Amino acid sequence: MRIERKIAIIYWSTLLITSFWLGAIGAAPYLRSQASGVAPLIYSCFSTVCHQIPSRSFHLFGFPLAVCARCLGIYAGFLGGLVLYPFQRGFSSVRLPKPAFFWIVSAPIAIDAIANRLGFWTGSNVLRFATGFLWGSILPFYFLTGLGELALRAHKK
């Protein structure tokens, strides 16, 4: 199998899983509004990666989403980065972004999170979502590069 096809498979699989992930985040409050027994399971799965504080989460159908606004922004940004990836990188090669780019894009979410934690300000959920979205958008360029490099290594063997 050609390396481009391997990387494309990794890309589309990641895109599919991410879409399903975001769908589950949005489905959780709907299922809860319908008193479904699946809703607690979904919330429980996401509790491993999110504090799920209701005041820090967007609400849908009268109930909080399965993750907080910042986490939602990160995952939505990840999906956005995935959509952008083929146009920026293509599937024929893998390379990492420059370290300076990571620090620049990470600065807003780091400053917002630390300032919130230390009590300097209490940002809105929209701000948390926006900073999370910005940071999440660069993560596919690391994630797919790592997996693509593993695929490239296996291809050479």
Place this chain on the structure above:
Amino acid sequence: MNDPKPRLFMPALLGGAAAGLLSGIPFVNCCCCLWIIGGAALAAYLLWKDSPIVLSSGDGALVGAFAGILAAFIRALISIPFRPMEEVLTKKIMEYFADYMKQMPAQLSDLMNQGNEPVSLAVIFFGLLISAALCAALGALGGVIGIALCGKKTRPGAQSAPQQPGPLPPPPPQP
């Protein structure tokens, strides 16, 4: 000549232990998935620091994924002794609100009720599997980020092509 494979176990164990501990202790585990990513990046740094060979993003992904899986299991173990403490604290807060408020805010009630429902062993096991898979993905991401931030490392004594012989040293002066 074949490059030796980097030893992943110790860096993954140390990074996973750090991530698992921090994400399992109450009031410290407020950083969501960032502890897992940070622990994996730490594992990648430890691997990079002691590695005699040039590491790639794939190596970061591998060590990060291992660190993430270890973090998931360590977190599950760490959270066990803290669970009774959390239940006592939750009960105290609910009693406080019952004394001073006629009606508890819906959001606080939801927060208090989260995790208090009895769960079966099968659900716990299934949840652990999901958690391990998720932490593996987050760990892979963190590992790649760690390698990316560590930068390229020059392989000591590495020669990608035969070196051209340099100019001969000048002859010693004649007495």
